Amino acid sequence: MSSRVEILNDGGFRSDGRKQYELRDITIDLSQQGTADGSATITHGLTQVMVTVFGPREAKMRSQTLHDRAVLNVEINVAPFSTGERRKRSRADRRILELAAAIESTFEPVVQTSLYPRSQIDIYVQVLQQDGGLLQACINATTLALITAGVPLLDFVCAVSGGVHSTEPLLDLTTLEENDLPNLTVAVMPRTRKVTLVTMETRLHVDRFRDIFELACAAGQTIHKEMKRAVKDRTVALVGAMDAGAKHPLADPDAMMEDR
């Protein structure tokens, strides 16, 4: 029997009450986590990912260092309680390795690695809860964690997933939708409008690709605004806490983040 949940009903609502182009609720927490240099927890609807960044620091293994730039090392840990079915995944699980490789290759051209030769930047991803859009959450959280760690980036990287229901494009899919629809994840650099990642594991008709791809790129801009605001708020809070008495010349924190 086919699923009795309608992906997109006649009123234009999706199964969770969103419309086609509406993204799920995003919450961002940039508070300090232990000894990590930078950390971020992001929630897209019910998908929650925490990323901690260590580095740049001296590489543990000599053999893996590069003399002209830093090495990105991504490790992912999926919590057994993150999915409906409780299941322990080994760290060498092929899907997880692939996910890590996707994140690594997404950030390689964005992080200014050439500033830190012979060093290593460790990115530890903790998947706390999954409800679709895992890769997008991982990438967005990594961007934020790198920013809080003060690692120089060329730009934000904002990822979003999209799918097609018959001919209608949908954004930010839940697990239910992901299982049903052909979907892709796009990561964009919002200022330069460059795309650093497009990945697709299902078959999508080529005529539909353009629509959904352009839409996902536009959605990246929306997510960027949200991420930027979170970073700004965090910075304001930190600056305020740094010195409660003296007025800092950088009273307007926005100046720090002004777009070029």
Add this chain to the structure above:
Amino acid sequence: MAEITIRKRPRTEAVVTQRKFFKKTARGKVIKVLRERYLRDDVACGIHSCGLCAHEADVLLPSSGSLHHASFGDGHFVLPDTNVFLSQMDLMESPLFSPPIILLQTVMEEVRHRSLPLYNRLKALVKSDDKKIWTFYNEYRSETAVIREEGESPNDRNDRGSIRKATAWYNDHISLARPPVRGQARPPLPTVVLLTDDVANRQKGEREGLTCMSVTSVRRYVEGLPESSQLLDLLAAAGSDSIEPTQAVAARQALYPDYLPTATLLAGIKSGQLHQGHFNANAYNYLEGSVSVPAFEKPVLLIGREHMNRAVQGDIVAVEVFDEKDWKAPADEVVDQEATLKNDDADDSEEEGEDDEALAERKVLQTELAKQTSTTKQPTGRVVGIVKRNWRSYVCHIDSTSLTSTNPTSLSQQTVFATPVSRLLPRIRLRTRQAPALIGQKILVTIDRWERTSRYPEGHFVRALGKVQSKEAEQESLLLEFDVPYRPFGKAILDCLPPEGDRWVVPPKSATDPNWRDREDLRDLIICSIDPPGCQDIDDALHARRLPNGNIEAGVHIADVSHFVHPDTPMDHEAAARGTTVYLVDKRIDMLPALLGTNLCSLRPHVERLAFSVIWELSPEAEIVNVRFTKSVIASKSAFTYEEAQIRKDDPKLTDELTESIRLLNDLARKLKAGRMAAGALNLASPEVKIQLDSSESSDPIDVEQKELRETNSLVEEFMLLANISVARQIQETFPQTAVLRRHLPPPKTNFEKLQDILKKRRGMTLDVSSSGALAASLDVCVDPNEPAFNTLVRIMATRCMLSAEYFCSGSVARDTFGHYGLASPIYTHFTSPIRRYADVLAHRQLAAAIGYTPLHASLHSKSHVERVLEVVNKRHRMAQMASRASVEFYVGLALKARSEKETVIEDAFVIRTFRNGLGVFVSRLGIEGLVTFKCEIQFDADNYVITIPSGGQDVSIAVFDKVKVMIEVEQDKNTQRGRVVMSLSHPIDSRGM
């Protein structure tokens, strides 16, 4: 680009917006499910000129609601609960039931969970133009969203939360949206009426402060409507009884055994103790039915009412098979329901335990068993449960004897019997106030339920179709009976037609025009079409010419329907749903709008038309040297009828190019046919007659004649077969997973056993069914030198033993089952009639993609989609065939009636079946089958298919295949006013009065 926003979901509302539950899978694993939902304030209420909601849709509810109900003078909207849609769908669908309806999302989803067919009807209803229905997505509106409370059943939650809360919200919303203006009297506010038949829900609603008036039962509500007397009949029986059961029902004695619980059924089927299959009633004997199950070669026999246990034709049932010692042979007697049960009273249901009728039935069964001599026993069993009901609306007649009062003005409620037109169905008991008015009419009746205490199923009246015997009523009842969609095409569909309408022409040739892209210009070819007389939808044309190298170029040009019908448009969806054009004797129900079917796509002579061409290079021996496919533009030079083409071909004086090309084609076709026959193709026969209509106005048939077959028929047929086979090869090669093909499975050998036995015993002939070639050969020798029609008869009977051909998706069946048995072709499809068959349209699209003309639409890449479409098309195809056969039968009946008024109609007939008390005969000249029954005692030899009739010391024996003369009368059934054909023997013995 659409605006992209982020929905916010405050964590403080997580109680309402987030839901966690655990569920156990079939394998026993426990899975945690976490869902969220986003509540919004922009879910519109759908009421016209509402000050609080922004509306984009154009279909809105009127701002004052409906003012036509007696109890709600200030206007009202109706908000029905789930059960109303589940049990009263006919009421909702009635055009007389017109108040604006608010349909809650909760209700819609519950309907969807409970019954998909009803859900689909509901969806169609929402989309239809003549109903004012607004779907309110209450689960997404922040004020009306609810969660299930501890210990509350899902049903209660839906009732409480969604339905009652939404009703209350609506009433508040209306008063908020129209605030009183200072200094003016507050305008009357319409109310939202919660319509429910659930007593508990009603009481709770009243307690919760929904005003008493705004919660009402369906019956009470309908009583207040102006058209109540007609609408009340549409109420399903369940509406009045099941919720407030009366004492009488409970006290009644059970006539049928209870069904087993579903879980037991499924487990039984899985373990092989029970068998699942479609229930088939026996048209000759209403006390017998059968179920074909995979476990047995022969169908499982169900004898007697109790063992059939309330199964209705078409239901999927679970049967239990008895021990082999209890197996029986099918009855060899004709038992007519009306004759046996004519005295059963529709009203006295409470005494239905041991009355005369039951005794009479039992007697019939017992005598039958006692007489049984034949040894061919069949698995026998009983129905223990229903897996799925396949009830629909049935065309019926009211049985006038069941009426208590025939006073035409009587409006008292009466319980009457409706006799379905189909002999396969039981009588239906229904309650109506219009009974006297319905006598002599064809009416539509739906079965609601069949209690174990009631001998007959209970139903309700849906609508009247018109007077019996009137052509309109007969036609419509035919279409309904065979589920043919016959509504006129809607606006959305007609909008898909080219805007130029019938002035559309092929644009002048140019390199840039999109119509000419990749199209070959074949306008100069001598192309002609050959069709039956009066054909308007010409979808094929032909040409042939000699090539300089001695070979022959032959081409089949098919109307390029896929140029006009694009995938995923309303027109495409409608065509897919219709599946095929249905031809009745006096009417054609088109698959595509007439503009396309009979004009733009029809390859009319002397007009330029777009075509899809298959062009072969054939050797003079008709072997394919080369084949190519191309989109083209053609201009047919002439449209012939079969007869004209034949005359032209046979006229030696004509030597023009057109005639020559027909001769060339004919020559090739003869060779192609010979080749096909050698490969083992079957030459089948079906009783085909043609109705000669007097004139288009009166359309009274004057005579029935047999269809004539000319050489040119076979000419066209051969080339169409060749085109279909060539196309099938091409698309199968390009799209091995999703090609749309057609196949004809070889029939199982057991199907022929009876025919083989009869032929052997009666005529000493053998039928070799080992392969289609062998069968064709052995059919050829089944000849009676004195009786030319005998061979045709055997062919007809052999055809009935076969399976029917079907469309399929190449990826879903094994490669070795692709073959077409009847045509002896390893692969086949339908390509040549895209105007009237949807499968052809799909084949066109696939072929266009295969030659790189257009990319293939995404849906045709999906196996499941193609399968789904073809399943519908297969069903429609079957139904269309039956409908046109029934239409012919009706006209044959009319012709007979006209003739029998002038003279006694006596026709030659062949005996095709023998019964203990009668004969089944086939009248080949009229193409009808009939039954001759004898009331007196006759001797019956089942093993040799002979009956012996004693007549004054001299016995007359009649056996299967004997030629007899029958007297045919059309008798009007006194009870139901239904005309029916009655036959009696006139030679070798006059059986009137016997």
